[in-house]
Amino acid sequence: RVPDDKDPLSTVAPYACQRRTSITHHNAQITDALDILAKAAAFQGSEVRSLAFTRAASVLKSLPYKLQSVEEAKNLVWCGGHCQAVIQEILEDGVCHEAEALMTSEQYRCMELLTGIYGVGVRTAERWYKEGVRNLSDLENPNIKLNSDQKAGLAHYTDLNQPVTREDAERVEHMVKDTLYRFVPDLKITMTGGFLRGKQQGHDVDFLITHPDEEALSGLLKKAVDWINRQGLLLYHTMKARSHVHAYKRSTHMDGHETCYAIFALPHPDTSNSESEVPGGDLTAPAARAWRAVRVDLVVAPYNEYPFALLGWTGSKHFERELRRFSWNEKKLSLNSHGLYDMEKNCSIPATSEEEIFSLLGLQYVPPPYRNA
Ligand code: DCP
Ligand code: MG
Numbered sequence: 001r002v003p004d005d006k007d008p009l010s011t012v013a014p015y016a017c018q019r020r021t022s023i024t025h026h027n028a029q030i031t032d033a034l035d036i037l038a039k040a041a042a043f044q045g046s047e048v049r050s051l052a053f054t055r056a057a058s059v060l061k062s063l064p065y066k067l068q069s070v071e072e073a074k075n076l077v078w079c080g081g082h083c084q085a086v087i088q089e090i091l092e093d094g095v096c097h098e099a100e101a102l103m104t105s106e107q108y109r110c111m112e113l114l115t116g117i118y119g120v121g122v123r124t125a126e127r128w129y130k131e132g133v134r135n136l137s138d139l140e141n142p143n144i145k146l147n148s149d150q151k152a153g154l155a156h157y158t159d160l161n162q163p164v165t166r167e168d169a170e171r172v173e174h175m176v177k178d179t180l181y182r183f184v185p186d187l188k189i190t191m192t193g194g195f196l197r198g199k200q201q202g203h204d205v206d207f208l209i210t211h212p213d214e215e216a217l218s219g220l221l222k223k224a225v226d227w228i229n230r231q232g233l234l235l236y237h238t239m240k241a242r243s244h245v246h247a248y249k250r251s252t253h254m255d256g257h258e259t260c261y262a263i264f265a266l267p268h269p270d271t272s273n274s275e276s277e278v279p280g281g282d283l284t285a286p287a288a289r290a291w292r293a294v295r296v297d298l299v300v301a302p303y304n305e306y307p308f309a310l311l312g313w314t315g316s317k318h319f320e321r322e323l324r325r326f327s328w329n330e331k332k333l334s335l336n337s338h339g340l341y342d343m344e345k346n347c348s349i350p351a352t353s354e355e356e357i358f359s360l361l362g363l364q365y366v367p368p369p370y371r372n373a
Contacts, residue, residue: 012059014077015330016322016373017363019062023198023372026066031057033086033096040102042122043111056083058318058373067091110134116161118263118295119149149261152236156263159286159293163201172205172266172296175233179224180209184216188306192313193297198369204295208313210306217300221260224298228264235293237262242300245338255337257309260298265291304350305338311354312337319366319373327361335361 013019025031038053055078060067063076070088073079079087086096102108107129114125114133133139139146139154146154153160164172173191180187190196193206211217221239228234238261245256268290286292301309312320327335333349334341340349340360351357358365 011075012062012077015326016055016058016062016319017326017366019059019373020366020370021058021062021319021373022370025061025063027060027063029094030067030087030090030096031060033090033099034060034083036096036099036103037082037086039112040099040108043108043115043126045122045126052078052080053083054318056080058322061373106134117150117157118153118160119147120153124150148236149238152263156235156293160203160263160295162286162292164203164205164294166195166200167269168266168292168294169195169202169205171269172264172294173207175228175264175266176207176224176296176298179227180220182227183220183223184211187211187216187220190310192299192310193315196314196368197316197372199372204297206297206313207299208306208309209298209300210303210309212303214302217258217302221258221298221300225260225262228262233265233267233291235263235265245336255312257305257337258300260296262296262298263293264296266294267291301337307351307353307357308335308339309337311357314368314371316371316373319371322373323361326363331361333361 034053034057038050038057041047041050041053059076059078060073067073067087068091070084070091073084073087086098089096089098110129110133111122111125113135114120114128115122117136128139128144131144133141133144136154136157138144169191177189180189188210190208191205192208193204194202195205209217209220225234225237225239240259240261242258243256299309299313311323324335327333327340332342332344334343335357340351340357341347342349349360351360355365
């Protein structure tokens with residue numbers, strides 16, 4: 001089908017949180033190329049260009065039809081000249097040469113390799129690249145200082161770059177719930193992140209934990225982690241204490257919830273009762289081991305902040321960014337994982353569910369499977 005100007009589908013709402021975006025869609029070849037351009041721009045330190053490509057990709061992910069010509073993209077929001085050139089090239093040649101060239105470039109490949117290490121962001125990777133690091137063994141150079149996250153990330157590099165399947169995630173969920181319920185049986189524990197949006201694989205498994213009684217949450221993460229450690233299944237972890245986040249801090253990175261960032265040894269299903277499961281720092285080939293390393297985030301939110309934390313941790317990252325941009329630009333409200341604030345009246349606006357938050361923002365509710373913006 002070819003939309004025309006009068007077709008409501010040919011105009012797309014400008015904010016991703018006003019659209020429904022499923023995991024699978026009709027323009028994957030184009031959005032794959034745009035996602036590569038976005039990543040390459042981020043690797044080059046250009047956040048603005050990266051965001052422009054991400055926005056264009058996000059619009060195309062929400063289209064309910066396959067683009068047949070570049071003309072159809074010309075009245076789509078955020079799809080400017082560069083994006084149209086990508087679309088045209090893919091429709092004509094079946095390939096985006098710019099994306100292909102970037103992907104095979106030494107810089108992109110090294111940045112991909114280095115940012116694939118847990119604890120390594122774009123800035124660190126860029127610095128190492130400039131210092132001549134080209135592969136993981138170059139990090140053994142004593143002049144390169146690794147922090148403890150990065151050391152753990154490097155030690156478990158292969159496993160942590162192996163996608164976490166839904167089956168893995170469900171076994172992690174079992175392990176997390178089994179552990180936490182030992183201490184507080186009526187906790188509310190939700191697997192959030194990509195898996196809640198219906199993804200079949202992810203880079204980690206995210207959990208949000210709450211309870212109406214604040215006392216029940218106190219010291220809980222430490223007890224849980226100690227327990228998992230005693231089972232021999234804790235490879236690494238860091239704890240972030242709860243901190244006060246001011247209302248005007250609207251960045252996702254300003255999340256102040258108590259969090260445990262962990263690497264668990266997840267026993268393989270068929271060997272979960274065998275005695276060979278204790279890791280003991282053994283880093284042999286994955287197939288020879290009875291476990292795989294998996295990244296797990298455990299987030300504790302106070303009960304009254306739970307709907308905001310859930311909305312903030314379900315993602316996608318772009319959906320979150322757009323929700324905050326919409327709240328601020330269109331409603332003059334500040335939204336983060338702790339609450340919704342009216343900056344003019346200097347008060348917070350409570351909510352008891354995600355649905356209520358969307359409604360307070362004047363947005364139609366978007367269920368998690370449609371937040372894959
Ligand atoms: N998030 C957040 N604040 C943080 C960290 C994450 O609001 N400090 C949000 C954005 C993400 C979601 O939480 O969408 C989960 O983070 P992940 O990095 O795990 O992303 P996903 O789960 O969406 O993807 P993946 O499948 O790669 O794990
Ligand atoms: Mg995740």
